[in-house]
Amino acid sequence: MAIYMSISVPNVVKAWGIKRYLCPKKTEFYSNTLSMRSVIPNYLKTYRDGRLEAKIERLNEVLFCCSLCPRNCKVNRNKGERGFCGAGRELRISSAFAHFGEETCLVGKFGSGTIFFSHCNLKCVFCQNFEISHRATGRIITEEQLSIYMLYLQGIGCHNINLVTPTHFIPQILRGLYIAVKQGLNIPLVYNCGGYESEEIIDVLNGVVDIYMPDVKFSSSEVSQIFCGIDDYFPNLKRILKKMHQQVGDLEIIEGIAYKGLLVRHLVLPHGLAGTKEIMNFITQDISAHTYVNIMNQYRPCGLAHKFAQIDRNITQDEYIEALRIAHEAGLSRLD
Ligand code: SF4
Numbered sequence: 367m368a369i370y371m372s373i374s375v376p377n378v379v380k381a382w383g384i385k386r387y388l389c390p391k392k393t394e395f396y397s398n399t400l401s402m403r404s405v406i407p408n409y410l411k412t413y414r415d416g417r418l419e420a421k422i423e424r425l426n427e428v429l430f431c432c433s434l435c436p437r438n439c440k441v442n443r444n445k446g447e448r449g450f451c452g453a454g455r456e457l458r459i460s461s462a463f464a465h466f467g468e469e470t471c472l473v474g475k476f477g478s479g480t481i482f483f484s485h486c487n488l489k490c491v492f493c494q495n496f497e498i499s500h501r502a503t504g505r506i507i508t509e510e511q512l513s514i515y516m517l518y519l520q521g522i523g524c525h526n527i528n529l530v531t532p533t534h535f536i537p538q539i540l541r542g543l544y545i546a547v548k549q550g551l552n553i554p555l556v557y558n559c560g561g562y563e564s565e566e567i568i569d570v571l572n573g574v575v576d577i578y579m580p581d582v583k584f585s586s587s588e589v590s591q592i593f594c595g596i597d598d599y600f601p602n603l604k605r606i607l608k609k610m611h612q613q614v615g616d617l618e619i620i621e622g623i624a625y626k627g628l629l630v631r632h633l634v635l636p637h638g639l640a641g642t643k644e645i646m647n648f649i650t651q652d653i654s655a656h657t658y659v660n661i662m663n664q665y666r667p668c669g670l671a672h673k674f675a676q677i678d679r680n681i682t683q684d685e686y687i688e689a690l691r692i693a694h695e696a697g698l699s700r701l702d
Pocket residue numbers: 432433434435436437438439440441448449450451452453487533534
């Protein structure tokens with residue numbers, strides 16, 4: 367998950383005056399290079415083939431007995447019931463803006479069109495966006511309004527739509543996407559998640575997502591149990607990563623901008639708790655040695671981390687360098 371930057375939703379979008387900001391000439395000028403404009407996003411092909419609606423219908427059904435993630439709460443989200451993540455029927459977002467703090471290949475010149483969704487299906491005790499994920503700060507929006515945000519972000523030149531923590535809202539997001547596609551959305555879709563995903567849902571997303579960007583947080587079941595209350599995080603993630611890679615392949619970049627593929631994020635934790643070695647070996651041996659991996663050094667104790675002595679400090683420079691060394695040694699060379 368990206369670190370949240372306190373930039374509020376643009377007033378222009380709040381007022382739903384989006385049409386004034388969709389000047390075609392401006393969009394054409396901003397929207398990437400000539401090469402990028404020739405890239406057709408997966409969701410657009412699926413929409414043109416008439417397969418997007420069936421996927422939306424399937425996801426809507428799941429909301430009646432929610433199994434959008436492996437928590438399998440079985441609550442009726444369409445009736446407003448809430449499971450572990452706390453998300454109900456309606457979409458809730460925290461912010462939408464051109465993000466310049468993401469990976470360089472997503473940011474480019476005009477930013478990554480980032481939409482932060484409130485709630486989370488993982489809820490790590492140390493979450494770097496605790497207010498959004500645990501306390502669900504944000505506001506409810508309709509799917510039409512979500513589509514307007516997407517079009518707005520494209521209109522100001524963003525190189526992609528970057529869905530941050532989308533797992534628990536994916537049916538609503540796809541409905542918003544469908545509306546936006548009909549209005550001309552045509553930039554790559556990034557699925558920026560915590561890595562605790564349902565295999566079935568990832569299958570449904572085949573042909574929708576262009577760039578999968580999962581966190582790979584920890585390899586130890588004991589650690590994931592302590593910090594997220596689940597012991598199957600890594601076994602599940604291994605299967606999910608394979609599916610994601612089968613769908614989109616290694617990250618592909620044109621003129622500095624990513625448009626398709628898998629981008630893995632790994633946040634280094636104090637005392638080696640993330641299990642970096644096992645994770646990097648798995649990626650190299652079972653996914654691809656050409657996987658693009660961002661080893662992140664920004665861990666700091668947030669949220670409830672102060673209650674856990676082992677993670678109640680920043681990581682050291684030595685710990686970060688060691689994580690990089692492990693990744694190199696495993697055979698990975700595309701490190702952000
Ligand atoms: S998305 Fe939320 S309600 Fe649905 S299974 Fe996951 S945690 Fe439970």
